[in-house]
Amino acid sequence: MPLSIRKLTSRIGAVVEGVDLAGRPDPSTITALRDALNAHKAIVFDDVNLDNAGQERVAGWFGDLTTAHPNVPAVDGTTNVLAVDSETSKANEWHTDVTFVLNPPQLTTLRSVVTTPYGGETLIANAGAAYRDLPEPLRALADSLRVVHTNRYDYARPTATTTQRQEYDRVFVSTPYETEHPLVRVHPLTGERGLFIGGFAKRIVGLSNSESAELLRILQAYVTRPENILRWTWSPGQLLIFDNRITQHYAVDNYDDHPRRLNRVTVAGDVPAGTDGRRSEQLLGDASHYSKVLEVAA
Template identity: 60%
Template sequence: MSIEISKITASIGARVSGVDISQPLDEETYDALREALNTHKALVFDDVNLDDETQQAFVRHFGDVTAAHPTVSSVAGVPNVLPVDSERGRAANHWHTDVTFVLNPPQATSLRSITIPPYGGETLIASSAAAYRGLPETLRQFADTLWAEHTNDYDYAVPDEEIDDEQATQRAQFTSIKYRTVHPVVRVHPLTGERGLFIGGFAQRIVGLSPGESRKILDLLQAYVTRPENVLRHRWSENQLVVFDNRITQHYAIDNYDGLPRRLHRVTVAGDVPVGVEGKESYSIEGDASHYTSVAAPVATPAAA
């Protein structure tokens, strides 16, 4: 096969053609896709011929797959596939990196289009590496020293007074196991050595600072992540698969489709424990995620970019 990689934006995203990802990959093809993911952070595959089984098979080329989610139920009978469904609410309608409240969040996320609304429903994907590079030097040095507590036990969707019974049930399921984990604000990518801002919606407090002080600093850093030049705005079509590097991106599902049906299926790849610029690893405060994910074997980290 002759793989073609076409950039979508200067900072993030590439479209991949010339490979049938419904079939097993040889080592050369896998290496090309891994290199493309390292470089472009997000890959778009059009006209894929995948179902839940073959989506998982493709994703396993990158490592062990996780369970669907630490607390949220999977597609019926398919324990490693999470339905990202408009009928379950729009909890992903905020900037986040998947499952950062556990000790070793997924290294990569795949999303496959099942049902697409006639308009809206895009997914935004941002490069946290580009965000880090865009920081002023003084702020970059400051961010290198920070650690943040990530948790699933907070309201990131809507205020309490706007929650109906169904939403309350979904929230209770999401927090049925409470997780608190401390990660470096600047994470060093284990394969490329790049530094990226490892924050997003689950990062709620900077270690050593008050909630109010933490929020100001996190908002300041987050503003660099979501600069338009750092963001890929992906408009879904039928039979697409998007894979993004969860270690160095954030994403946001836009709620702009008037409640019409929208469904994606998500499969994620088990990740390693994040490492900061000084070589220290993340640590868990509360919550056991061993039922959800294995820990990927550590990789010798290249010199930080």
């Protein structure tokens, strides 16, 4: 079957068919998938029937893997698989994965293991479209700003109600990290600009906490406009890959107490650069045990 790419919405998302994920990919297939990621930001494969090792292998088509998480241990028997499990965390807040380190993952892969009888969708937002939607004066302001991201976080969340979830949160923040990133990130492969904020973005450099919160709220509203969002409803045995450099995501908590489990494997990323070429700087912590730095040509 030839490779086919079917758009899911005008701004984000595509279903990919005709790729044998169990086989060895040829370079032209990987190029086509990378092009699809650049164009659509999130791609989905149906009926993949991968196990953890298979998910790691497919993620590895796109680069070196990170370990599971800077602070959270991997799923037993793996080094690269993080359990995204409703028993430990519901992830129902907008975020980009692991932006509190110097080089957050370039790609996130999510594989459905246990799906819910209703709800449990993953929302993925196109942060490049959000940037282009900004009125020009706000775009110019955003271009000039830097933001501190941290996992030191107010985890007084309504969903952390069980002991298991509170323990997960404790481990998540156990070693603190802080990184200063450009607010507008230039995608290293496409040159596309995107808002680089999300749930770990805590403070805009040079602004007070309340000014930061106000401005982040205004900018974030552009990311989460319905037109910029793919709402993916899971079935078992699917693989979703999104470009973590230019998206945010959110797990909708609308499935009551049903169990929900996705396994996550991420691909090591580059150090972000802003519109002036200035790179991110780690302010606190060293996450080199978590991820290699992907070098990309300037």
